[in-house]
Amino acid sequence: MLFSAEKLVQSALIVIFMLYNIGYFNRLFIQKKMSDYAIKVEDLTKQFNSVVAVDHISFTVDTGELFGLLGPNGAGKTTTINMLSTLLHATSGYGEVAGFNITKHRDHIRRSIGVVFQEPALDSKLTGKENLEFHAMMYGIAKEERRERIEQVLGLVELNDKANVLVEKYSGGMKRRLEIARGLIHRPKVLFLDEPTLGLDAQTRRNIWDYVKKLNKEAGVTIVLTTHYMEEADYLCDRVAIIDYGKFVAMDTPARLKDILGGDVVSMEIDGNADAFVSQIKTFTWIKKMNRHDETLSLTMEKGERRIPELIRSAQKIGVNVTSVHLRKPSLEDVFLYFTGRTIRGGEAGQNDRYRQTMRRRIHAR
Amino acid sequence: MINRTAVYVLWLREMKRFLRAKSRVIGALAMPLFFLAFLGMGFSRMKVPGLASDVNYIRFLVPGIIGMSILFSSTFAGLSVLWDREFGFLKEIMVAPVSRVSIVIGRIAGGATTTIIQALLILFISILVGFKIITVPLFLLAIVFMILIAVTFIGLGLIFASKMRDMQGFSIVMNFVIFPIFFLSGALYPLENFPSWLRYISHLDPLTYGVDGLRGALIGVSSLPIASDFIILLIFSSVMIALGAYFFEKSESV
Numbered sequence: 055m056l057f058s059a060e061k062l063v064q065s066a067l068i069v070i071f072m073l074y075n076i077g078y079f080n081r082l083f084i085q086k087k088m089s090d091y092a093i094k095v096e097d098l099t100k101q102f103n104s105v106v107a108v109d110h111i112s113f114t115v116d117t118g119e120l121f122g123l124l125g126p127n128g129a130g131k132t133t134t135i136n137m138l139s140t141l142l143h144a145t146s147g148y149g150e151v152a153g154f155n156i157t158k159h160r161d162h163i164r165r166s167i168g169v170v171f172q173e174p175a176l177d178s179k180l181t182g183k184e185n186l187e188f189h190a191m192m193y194g195i196a197k198e199e200r201r202e203r204i205e206q207v208l209g210l211v212e213l214n215d216k217a218n219v220l221v222e223k224y225s226g227g228m229k230r231r232l233e234i235a236r237g238l239i240h241r242p243k244v245l246f247l248d249e250p251t252l253g254l255d256a257q258t259r260r261n262i263w264d265y266v267k268k269l270n271k272e273a274g275v276t277i278v279l280t281t282h283y284m285e286e287a288d289y290l291c292d293r294v295a296i297i298d299y300g301k302f303v304a305m306d307t308p309a310r311l312k313d314i315l316g317g318d319v320v321s322m323e324i325d326g327n328a329d330a331f332v333s334q335i336k337t338f339t340w341i342k343k344m345n346r347h348d349e350t351l352s353l354t355m356e357k358g359e360r361r362i363p364e365l366i367r368s369a370q371k372i373g374v375n376v377t378s379v380h381l382r383k384p385s386l387e388d389v390f391l392y393f394t395g396r397t398i399r400g401g402e403a404g405q406n407d408r409y410r411q412t413m414r415r416r417i418h419a420r
Numbered sequence: 421m422i423n424r425t426a427v428y429v430l431w432l433r434e435m436k437r438f439l440r441a442k443s444r445v446i447g448a449l450a451m452p453l454f455f456l457a458f459l460g461m462g463f464s465r466m467k468v469p470g471l472a473s474d475v476n477y478i479r480f481l482v483p484g485i486i487g488m489s490i491l492f493s494s495t496f497a498g499l500s501v502l503w504d505r506e507f508g509f510l511k512e513i514m515v516a517p518v519s520r521v522s523i524v525i526g527r528i529a530g531g532a533t534t535t536i537i538q539a540l541l542i543l544f545i546s547i548l549v550g551f552k553i554i555t556v557p558l559f560l561l562a563i564v565f566m567i568l569i570a571v572t573f574i575g576l577g578l579i580f581a582s583k584m585r586d587m588q589g590f591s592i593v594m595n596f597v598i599f600p601i602f603f604l605s606g607a608l609y610p611l612e613n614f615p616s617w618l619r620y621i622s623h624l625d626p627l628t629y630g631v632d633g634l635r636g637a638l639i640g641v642s643s644l645p646i647a648s649d650f651i652i653l654l655i656f657s658s659v660m661i662a663l664g665a666y667f668f669e670k671s672e673s674v
Contacts, residue, residue: 139515164517175508179437191429192516236512 092117092244092276093138098147100133107133109300110147115278115293117243120270122291123280124386126396130300131280132172135246138278139169152243165193168237172248172280174229178222182213182232185221186239193240207235211265227258234265238275245269247279251286263290284386294386296393303393308386315384315392316342318358322351322365326374334368358383426518427526434497434530438537445538452489452542456481459608470610472641480641482546483562483634484607486539487569491605491627493538494570495598497531498577498664502587524578524665531577532570539566543638554640561646562637568653569630575660582671605631611643626656 093115100108108130115121123131136142138151140160149156152166176185183204190200208214211231221229230250237245250266251259267290270277281287287294288308295305304311324331328349335341335353340361343354355361358381369376391397438445460478468477504510513523540563543551553559580593604618605627611619622628633649636642642649 141511141514161517161519164515167515169511169515171508171511173508175510175512177433177437177509177512178507179440180433184433184436188429188433189512189516191425192513192518194423194425194517 090117091115092119092152093121093278094148094150095138096148098134098137098149099145100130100137100142101145107300108137111295111297111300111302113295113302113305115244115276117276118270118274120266120277120279120290120292122287122294123278123297124282124284124287124294124390125280125297126282129297131297132248133300134297135169135248135278135280138163139167139246140164165240166243168240168242168245170230170233170237170245170247170250172252174233176221176229176232176236179220181218181220182224182228183208183217185232186236189236190239195240203239203241207238210238211235227254227261230254230258230262231265234262238269238273242275244276244278247277249280249282251281251283259286266290284390288386296386296390298394304389311386311389312384313356315388316354317356318354318384319382320353320355320358320362320365321380321382322353322376323349323378324351324369324374325349325377326369327372328374330372331369331374334372335365338364421519421521422525423518423522426516426522427529430513430523430526431529431533434527434534438534448489448493448538449541451492452485453545455488456485456542456546468609470612475639475641479551479639480610480635481608482543482551483638484605484631486542486566486638487605487627487631487634488602488607489542490535490539490566490569490630491573491598491602494531494535494573495577495580495593497527497535497570498574498579499581499590499593500531501527501578501581501668502584502590506586520669521665524661524668527578528571528574528661528664531574532567535570535574536563536566553638558637558640562634565630565633565637565650565653568633568650568657569627572626572630572653572657572660575657575662575664578664579660579667582667601625601627604628607631626653626660629653629656 091114093113095114096112097110098108098112099106099110111130111134123134125131133142137144138149138156140156140163144156151163154162154166156163177188180188186204186207187200190204195203205214208217211234213228213231213235216224216228221232224232234247234250237247247266251262254262263286266277266279269275279286279290291308293305293307294311296303296311304314328346328351332344332346332351336344341353341355343352345352353365362379362381366376366379387397456478460481463477466477468480471477471480501510504513543553543562547553553562576597580589580597584590584593604622604625606614606622607627611622611628614622629644629649629652632642632644633646633653636646636649
């Protein structure tokens with residue numbers, strides 16, 4: 055009896071030791087220490103001279119969440135990221151990233167975050183690998199570890215074969231991937247991605263989306279990304295904040311944001327006694343809105359794809375022919391329109407931005 | 421506070437960029453060498469007033485041209501923060517968890533090294549065509565002066581860089597700051613020829629002491645005692661670097 059208890063304690067100790075070694079307890083311990091949210095912002099404001107770029111925004115991002123800031127150019131997305139990543143001082147308000155105060159513990163935040171900037175922030179006269187080495191050394195990663203992690207992140211973004219090529223020879227997509235790889239070397243708790251797929255082709259965009267998703271789900275990195283691509287926010291984000299003129303106009307999951315619009319729109323063209331059909335379907339309580347233009351009906355409802363068969367059945371019952379059916383799911387674009395009264399692409403880049411972009415292109419072209 | 425790895429990697433980056441930009445190096449060497457060659461040849465037969473009788477003009481000119489080369493390339497090294505800002509790389513540096521002091525020191529180390537390599541190349545070419553250094557200790561003293569001049573003007577470059585948003589102000593700095601500093605320093609002619617009020621102004625110019633110190637170390641002739649050149653330049657460089665670091669830290673990086 056005594057003997058087996060001893061054995062039990064011994065094996066328990068071994069198990070604990072093994073768990074500790076594989077970092078299991080470490081992770082538990084760290085997670086216990088960390089708060090449930092990765093970012094907490096209250097009334098954050100940034101004013102440039104007379105322009106209020108970010109206007110009293112408040113939000114929290116949970117640990118492990120993929121959070122999106124969606125808005126047109128100049129809405130204040132990048133300014134928000136710059137404040138949270140310690141590149142800009144906030145004019146007023148409170149911010150906390152990875153448990154650290156953005157005004158008091160800037161160095162701690164810098165250690166806990168990775169940032170992929172909107173515009174390339176690579177040294178084009180260095181090779182891809184050298185850029186990563188620069189980063190790893192700035193973050194104080196020791197030599198052996200450095201080599202290992204660089205190999206690892208290069209593999210993740212599939213740039214191993216281009217590692218020793220000067221960055222000036224890279225394509226836009228490769229630069230983006232390199233930057234994402236760089237943002238991961240020091241294993242940040244929170245990763246900021248500012249317009250990660252701006253100006254990339256569809257194929258590359260898709261790949262980057264997949265990396266981002268994988269990263270969030272598998273490595274558990276909290277990700278905050280900004281975008282003005284609706285599909286991107288919709289596809290990637292757990293939660294989206296719509297920002298316009300520096301203010302949050304809405305914040306929720308993409309699905310729930312779209313629900314605000316009342317659901318899908320089913321358009322039906324019918325042939326036969328339209329009046330009879332209308333009075334027939336008026337009894338359906340799940341139809342929220344009905345518009346009729348002669349033979350065309352527009353019906354707003356939730357889960358439109360599940361209701362279409364029922365609609366067709368009831369038409370057939372009274373001898374009405376349905377000649378076409380069209381189902382439209384509301385997009386975030388509609389949500390944006392609903393909240394701001396504008397389409398997102400209405401926002402134009404300022405004169406100065408455009409000038410700088412042309413200059414940059416010219417310099418790069420040389 | 422000072423992160424040595426960060427200083428080293430910033431220095432290393434500057435070295436790599438320098439070695440890869442051969443055309444830039446050749447371009448940076450060309451102007452001082454042309455100055456040296458054409459001014460030297462053009463004035464060689466002329467009696468330059470204020471010059472000691474045993475010093476010919478070209479010998480007098482070599483330290484001045486070295487001072488000029490350091491002035492231009494170190495100011496440019498300080499201003500190169502603006503290029504990093506323009507190309508976005510500054511953000512990568514600024515978001516890193518290292519003290520801002522380390523970043524400034526890394527920049528200065530990198531800029532000073534490249535600047536001094538260029539200055540030594542000019543000296544080396546001068547030696548090839550007949551310039552003679554006096555003794556090895558004095559040559560080493562000349563290098564100390566080179567470092568002090570470089571550090572002073574990298575600091576100046578950092579100050580300007582923190583006040584400018586882009587490279588558009590560069591020609592203003594060039595024409596209204598760097599050229600006056602250059603001409604006031606007596607790199608090309610003895611300051612004894614200046615009217616006294618202008619000589620007074622030239623004593624506010626750090627490069628005056630740099631060039632004078634270089635002359636003392638390289639050709640054994642200087643208008644001030646070499647020790648006072650050294651001390652004054654040391655003060656100038658410390659003040660400039662402190663101001664440069666202060667302004668760099670204050671400026672927002674995006």
